[in-house]
Amino acid sequence: MIKNKLNISQRKINTVIPVDTTEISIRQLDWRRIYREVKSIPRKNSFFLTAAGVFFGVGGSAILSLIPLYQAAQNVDPWVKPTYYIIGIAALIVGLIIVYFSKEEDKMIKSSCLAVQQDMKEINSIFFPNDNLDVD
Secondary structure (H helix, E strand, O other): OOOOOOOOOOOOOOOOOOOOOOOOOOOHHHHHHHHHHHHHOOOOOOHHHHHHHHHHHHHHHHHHOHHHHHHOHHHOOOOHHHHHHHHHHHHHHHHHHHHHHHHHHHHHHHHHHHHHHHHHHHHHHHHOOOOOOOOO
């Protein structure tokens, strides 16, 4: 019969206690949780603003180009004007949708940052219960 042996050490474990009040000891689980939260915060990218600018430019150009198109109305095919309307309005709608997604991304980034700040405040309150992190 094989017995499971536990490796138990009788050595003393030394814990480092910070001397300076600007340093606090933090549990490794808390540190890893905060690291994962910070790592998962989406980074702000310029794709949405660039794409919205492109679609607003296309939509605006299509609609504004209808002005000279109406002056030359006798020389164009009948399908051209409705096509310009469709392209202009569709591009403006897509631009508005992209702006909405950009604002949603901003909200997600802000809420993720607030969650990390809340975790840090909770950890700080354990070590310094009378200390307010928001005061500089």
